Amino acid sequence: MSALGKMTASETRLFLRDPGAPITVVGIPVALLLVFSLIPGASEPNAEFGGNSVMANLIAPLAVAILLGMLALTIFPAFMATYREKGVLRRLSASPVSPSTLLMAQLIVNLVAALVVVLLVVVIGTAVIGMEAPANPLGLTVSIVLGTAALFAMGLLIAAVAPTGRAAGAIGSAAFFPMLALGGVWVPKEHLPSFFQGVADVLPMGATYNALRETWAGGDPQLLQLGSLVVFTVVCLVLAARLFRWQ
């Protein structure tokens, strides 16, 4: 097996052994879906949401967006920063395999985890809870791919500068929670004050969440949402590449 293959297998084991990560990845979205589905009528068409159910319009996109955000902004950067802090990256620098291989392996593991979350939400949502399937699957896929790219690029930037695993977790949370609020995740963006409605489609969390809402209901993602996701991806990647410290 190649070094990347071996390393990915190893990182997968470590991810699964982590006390928080696997429970978070599977538990939070499943719990969100199940708890909200207990509300009477949550999976029924609802005039307030243009004929969609609350589950499909709010809760499923929320479960996906929150988990993408947690994986990309806290779990992934904390792993990488801990590796730097503990000298794992440095030990690799002194071996025939470069520490960038470990970074790749970590990205692969987290992206697979993200994919698992999306599939879980869609499958449980439609098969178990009986909410409607995404009405614009292509648009949904594009939104998820671009949202994942933007959020992981931010995570990479955090991993690049955080000196310790703890610091990475703190910086990640400091980016994650305000972006949830500003993105209209707690209060749907149509109920936000008008100034914040514009912001909700710009920051990566909100842009992803709102694009998921649109496409689940059958609409197209807004250009503003996709455009800002691309801009965030590029800017964060360029900064991360400049700032990343391997030791």
Next chain:
Amino acid sequence: MPIIDVQNLHKRYGDKVAVEDVSFTVERGEIFGILGPNGAGKTTTVECIEGLRKPDGGTVSVLGLDPRRDTAELRQRLGVQLQESELPERMKVREALDLYASFYRNPANPDELLDILGLTAKRDSAYKKLSGGQKQRLSIALSLIGNPEVAVLDELTTGLDPQARREVWDLIEHVRAGGVTIVLVTHFMEEAERLCDRLALIDSGKVAAIDTPAGLVAGVNDEQRIRFRPSRPIEDSVFAELPEVRSVERRGAQLVITGTGNVLHAVTSVLARRQIIAGELRVDQANLDDAFVALTGRKLD
């Protein structure tokens, strides 16, 4: 041809000079020590050998390779144990060895290595569950997993208790017997005295001396200090007039005599002739610590 050749190495961090001017060579098959106080520039020196840092001046050649240019080839043939480098907490001992073994063209057998290092019983333990000595041994195992020709070990036994430290020393001798050339960074003179064929004393980024441990000690000071409690009173002058004796002092009931050459024989002969017994007899000889003080005017720790 020396296996490692360092000439006039110079390295700064910004304005701070970490290594002023260091030159030495290491021959195939020897255990070469680099000994010096905290901040002397030992780690910086070996990191230049390992190709992890770029020297600001001088030349470094390892196995005929330039560490900055032929890095890929060097990585295959040089084993490294870094000062302060851990593994992921939940990685198991055997997993770590398997992973690192997969990086090398010609890896050692992980099971054999575990056996030699006394870690077989711990093969399924997570890294965070290992004791300090076990972590250190695993770190040594990882530096040897690629079957290196040279191993550079930085602060091998810092933080270990004396028992664990002695075990690690035995291990290093075993590794050397297997034909691996070893560069050992330490600030323990006992470790250097016990293991090294030759060593470089480094102070403030400069080499103070390079020699065998015995040569370093003999070169600077062959003074001995004899302490005992005589069983009957005896005048100082009896000892002071011996040609080997340099000074005679009293500390309470104890006599402290310093001298050179055969001073111990001279003193005990006097005592025997007068039928005086030397109680609590102790003889201190100069060691590497004294050599270091004599060479640099400073203590090692």
